[in-house]
Amino acid sequence: xxxxxxxxxxxVCRSCTRSLRRQWLRAHTYSTAATTPDIYDVVCVGGGPAxxxxxTALRANPATTHLRVALVEAQHLSKVRTWKLPPDRFSNRxxxxxxxxxxxxxxxxxxxxxxxDRVQPYHEMQVWDGVTGARIEFDWGLGAAPSADAIExxxxxxxxxxxxxxxxxxxxxxxLGGVAVFDGAKVEAxxxxxxxxxxxxxxxxLVHLSSGNQLCARLxxxxxxxxxxxxxxxxxxxxxxxxxxxxxxxxxxxxxxGWRGDQVKIAYQRFLPTGPVAMLPLPGRFSTLxxxxxxxxxxVLKSLSPKDFVAMVNAxxxxxxxxxxxxxxxxxxxxxxxxxxxxxxxxxxxAVPQEVVAVQEGTIASFPLRLRHADTxxxxxxxxxxxxxxxxxxxxxxxxxxxxxxxxxxxxxxxxAVTHGQDIGVTxxxxxxxxxxxxxxxxxLGVCDKLHKLYSASSGPLVPxxxxxxxxxxxxxxxxxxxxxxxxxxxxxxx
Amino acid sequence: xxxALRHLPRRAVRPTPPAPRPTLTAPLPxxxxxxxxxxxxxxxxxPSSASVNETEISHFSALASSWWDPHGPxxxxxxxxxxxxxxxxxxxxxxxxxxxxxxKLRYLDVGCGGGIFAExxxxxxxxxxxxxxxxxxxxxxVAREHARRDPALVGSKGRLTYVNTTIEELPLPEERSDRxxxxxxxxxxxxxxxxxxxxxxxxxxxxxxxxLVLSTIARTWMSWFTTKLVAEDVLxxxxxxxxxxxxxxxxxxxxxxxxxxxxxxxxxxxxGVVYVPGVGWREVTGSERIGNYFFGVQRLS
Ligand SMILES: Cc1cc2nc3c(=O)[nH]c(=O)nc-3n(C[C@H](O)[C@H](O)[C@H](O)COP(=O)(O)OP(=O)(O)OC[C@H]3O[C@@H](n4cnc5c(N)ncnc54)[C@H](O)[C@@H]3O)c2cc1C
Ligand SMILES: C[S@@+](CC[C@H](N)C(=O)[O-])C[C@H]1O[C@@H](n2cnc3c(N)ncnc32)[C@H](O)[C@@H]1O
Numbered sequence: 001x002x003x004x005x006x007x008x009x010x011x012v013c014r015s016c017t018r019s020l021r022r023q024w025l026r027a028h029t030y031s032t033a034a035t036t037p038d039i040y041d042v043v044c045v046g047g048g049p050a051x052x053x054x055x056t057a058l059r060a061n062p063a064t065t066h067l068r069v070a071l072v073e074a075q076h077l078s079k080v081r082t083w084k085l086p087p088d089r090f091s092n093r094x095x096x097x098x099x100x101x102x103x104x105x106x107x108x109x110x111x112x113x114x115x116x117d118r119v120q121p122y123h124e125m126q127v128w129d130g131v132t133g134a135r136i137e138f139d140w141g142l143g144a145a146p147s148a149d150a151i152e153x154x155x156x157x158x159x160x161x162x163x164x165x166x167x168x169x170x171x172x173x174x175x176l177g178g179v180a181v182f183d184g185a186k187v188e189a190x191x192x193x194x195x196x197x198x199x200x201x202x203x204x205x206l207v208h209l210s211s212g213n214q215l216c217a218r219l220x221x222x223x224x225x226x227x228x229x230x231x232x233x234x235x236x237x238x239x240x241x242x243x244x245x246x247x248x249x250x251x252x253x254x255x256x257x258g259w260r261g262d263q264v265k266i267a268y269q270r271f272l273p274t275g276p277v278a279m280l281p282l283p284g285r286f287s288t289l290x291x292x293x294x295x296x297x298x299x300v301l302k303s304l305s306p307k308d309f310v311a312m313v314n315a316x317x318x319x320x321x322x323x324x325x326x327x328x329x330x331x332x333x334x335x336x337x338x339x340x341x342x343x344x345x346x347x348x349x350x351a352v353p354q355e356v357v358a359v360q361e362g363t364i365a366s367f368p369l370r371l372r373h374a375d376t377x378x379x380x381x382x383x384x385x386x387x388x389x390x391x392x393x394x395x396x397x398x399x400x401x402x403x404x405x406x407x408x409x410x411x412x413x414x415x416x417a418v419t420h421g422q423d424i425g426v427t428x429x430x431x432x433x434x435x436x437x438x439x440x441x442x443x444x445l446g447v448c449d450k451l452h453k454l455y456s457a458s459s460g461p462l463v464p465x466x467x468x469x470x471x472x473x474x475x476x477x478x479x480x481x482x483x484x485x486x487x488x489x490x491x492x493x494x495x
Numbered sequence: 496x497x498x499a500l501r502h503l504p505r506r507a508v509r510p511t512p513p514a515p516r517p518t519l520t521a522p523l524p525x526x527x528x529x530x531x532x533x534x535x536x537x538x539x540x541x542p543s544s545a546s547v548n549e550t551e552i553s554h555f556s557a558l559a560s561s562w563w564d565p566h567g568p569x570x571x572x573x574x575x576x577x578x579x580x581x582x583x584x585x586x587x588x589x590x591x592x593x594x595x596x597x598x599k600l601r602y603l604d605v606g607c608g609g610g611i612f613a614e615x616x617x618x619x620x621x622x623x624x625x626x627x628x629x630x631x632x633x634x635x636x637v638a639r640e641h642a643r644r645d646p647a648l649v650g651s652k653g654r655l656t657y658v659n660t661t662i663e664e665l666p667l668p669e670e671r672s673d674r675x676x677x678x679x680x681x682x683x684x685x686x687x688x689x690x691x692x693x694x695x696x697x698x699x700x701x702x703x704x705x706x707l708v709l710s711t712i713a714r715t716w717m718s719w720f721t722t723k724l725v726a727e728d729v730l731x732x733x734x735x736x737x738x739x740x741x742x743x744x745x746x747x748x749x750x751x752x753x754x755x756x757x758x759x760x761x762x763x764x765x766x767g768v769v770y771v772p773g774v775g776w777r778e779v780t781g782s783e784r785i786g787n788y789f790f791g792v793q794r795l796s
Contacts, residue, residue, distance in 0.1 A: 039646055066620060198643065198649055199644075199646055199649060200640075200643040200644050201644070201646075203644060204644075218645075416577070419580075419619075420576070420577035420580045420581075420615060421576075421580060421614070421615030421616055421617070421618040421619045422576070422577065422615055423614070423618070423645060426565070428565040
């Protein structure tokens with residue numbers, strides 16, 4: 001990794017690092033070469049979507065390219081680099097990327113490195129209440145045969161496998177070079193740096209890796225996910241609560257390309273008393289499922305045969321909540337139960353997703369859902385981004401996008417600090433990042449949390465309220481177009 | 496903190512407002528110093544530190560320990576610092592032929608205090624060296640100690656050098672071309688007894704083609720209101736006694752001073768800034784006649 005570090009005009013110069021090492025060795029005669037600290041301007045812990053995208057942004061910007069940066073990731077990145085699936089197989093971990101996120105990824109040169117035929121834009125959204133049937137339709141009134149440009153301009157979001165994003169970001173980072181990568185290395189401890197005759201690094205975080213390396217950071221970035229060790233080091237609390245819900249994900253094969261073919265794709269979400277169930281389009285006949293439900297229901301779903309699982313998913317978008325509750329008590333036989341009950345359930349087939357015909361092997365999984373918001377995103381020489389700063393209910397598909405928003409803001413904050421000679425690690429320099437992101441994230445977290453609560457009750461005073469809520473939104477077309485513009489940002493051309 | 500101020504003796508409750516003046520640019524009240532005054536012959540300073548007012552220095556020395564506290568009394572200076580770089584860039588860009596962008600700059604920061612500007616200038620890739628001086632040994636010790644926290648500032652490269660001296664005692668490089676590309680004087684002029692004599696000396700250190708860049712406060716009702724009454728007395732944002740309103744320098748006085756130097760200096764560039772609590776400093780056109788402002792002049796010969 002030393003070979004990767006640049007010396008020319010570096011903010012932390014190589015000779016300082018070397019002389020510090022010498023002094024450090026003098027001061028600690030027991031030290032071995034492997035345990036001497038290496039000084040970096042930015043040490044980013046976590047090579048998920050947030051961490052990789054921050055490093056890419058810093059390396060791609062001429063104003064920050066001289067910074068000495070390091071990446072620490074517990075997993076082996078070779079798995080991400082060599083990630084490859086046949087065109088008819090999809091990973092179960094997908095996220096929708098808003099056009100704003102995509103525009104940002106494009107600006108840092110990463111978007112072109114994604115496998116674009118695995119990315120599926122969608123243009124319409126159908127959201128309805130499983131108890132009252134109230135519905136919002138997010139469509140743009142595209143005619144029967146809209147032009148490609150007209151479709152492009154109405155993209156609400158892009159469904160994409162997280163691995164397609166991270167491997168694209170890694171390809172871009174490899175192209176840019178200049179990152180000291182420590183992968184397959186876990187952060188074991190974070191302490192403070194040494195003091196020598198010349199230097200006082202007692203306020204600089206010192207990251208100890210399982211590989212034995214020690215990295216001293218001007219700015220330590222926690223992109224290390226919901227259980228962020230960097231956040232704990234900084235003593236930042238992240239209050240929140242578990243929803244007592246799990247998100248069940250799976251890759252599904254549908255009966256066709258969708259009701260409007262391959263051109264205009266539709267995302268579906270139905271609010272059930274146990275939580276929302278969403279079906280999001282992937283290329284061709286494929287879709288990805290995110291079903292948030294009770295841990296007990298999730299366990300049942302995961303234990304079913306593929307056929308019965310498919311029947312449950314079809315039921316989730318069509319049958320009444322009472323039917324679904326009953327079917328969750330069955331150990332098997334959901335396939336027959338569904339074919340019998342659907343005959344007695346009036347529904348408009350074109351208002352729900354096409355039928356699921358199969359589930360891809362090994363793609364059914366579940367994750368616990370929780371809401372958490374760190375008290376702050378910054379501390380002296382520490383900044384938190386992505387899930388380390390906030391985890392959100394997946395119902396709005398915003399988690400990863402919020403992280404991209406954080407990255408864009410932090411990269412801009414660092415650029416401003418660097419071009420004005422500020423120390424990028426001190427809170428004074430990081431304040432604009434906090435000011436820009438905290439309130440925005442808090443509002444979004446609050447909205448998604450309240451939606452979840454509103455729709456998790458099957459009876460009681462909230463039910464009539466929510467039905468009014470949804471149909472009222474549908475009626476108020478100006479408000480709806482505002483929401484849709486929020487989802488889509490301005491039209492853009494990316495394919 | 497200073498025990499008492501010369502012109503405002505009773506400071507217990509409220510500072511006494513200045514005598515009313517018809518316009519912002521009207522002649523100075525008789526009590527305050529004329530801008531062009533030179534040190535009296537019977538003054539009690541040694542000639543080599545003529546510009547230094549001991550009361551001022553002890554005031555800043557008392558602030559030393561909190562200099563780098565981002566929420567301490569120096570917060571307005573910290574927040575102002577990025578604008579100083581923007582203003583310097585703006586000055587340099589008016590005469591790209593005398594300072595090409597590939598040029599590595601040599602800075603002299605006079606009255607550097609804890610080193611807020613000096614450190615930031617030394618971090619810029621476009622900087623060759625920063626020499627930063629201050630008459631207060633206490634503050635300079637804080638500056639040196641703080642610079643040790645950043646490997647980019649210390650060590651073999653040695654781009655940042657602190658010297659505990661006055662401008663009068665700092666040796667002037669013989670060769671005029673060896674003098675500094677940028678000489679900075681941020682929030683110092685309003686603390687100096689004889690500004691004209693002081694500027695005469697400071698100006699000597701600018702190489703022909705180089706820039707003298709300073710920031711200070713205009714002496715107006717508004718600046719009295721914001722810096723004395725609001726900042727010191729009402730909000731307690733900066734300690735009482737930080738400012739001596741009578742010493743503030745108006746922008747037209749500075750213009751007049753440089754214009755009288757027989758073509759030695761170019762036309763000044765000015766930028767007025769306003770402090771918005773909770774937001775920070777904002778550039779406001781025309782506000783140089785009211786409160787804080789930046790002033791830059793290029794040395795022509
Ligand atoms: C069921 C489910 C569905 C979701 N659906 C969507 C969606 O539709 N749209 C959307 O936008 N978002 C969605 N999300 C959220 C999205 O997946 C996350 O917001 C996103 O992955 C967060 O990225 P990150 O880089 O912040 O953190 P992560 O992806 O969690 O990355 C953190 C990285 O840090 C590493 N790490 C952690 N600890 C250490 C350590 N001690 N040492 C070294 N490395 C360490 C980990 O190995 C990991 O690679 C969903 C989440 C769930 C659970
Ligand atoms: C308000 S502080 C500004 C410090 C620094 N320039 C900054 O803006 O961050 C004023 C400084 O001027 C110094 N000072 C006062 N009189 C001076 C003089 N005659 N010559 C040089 N410096 C002086 C003080 O010691 C103090 O550090």
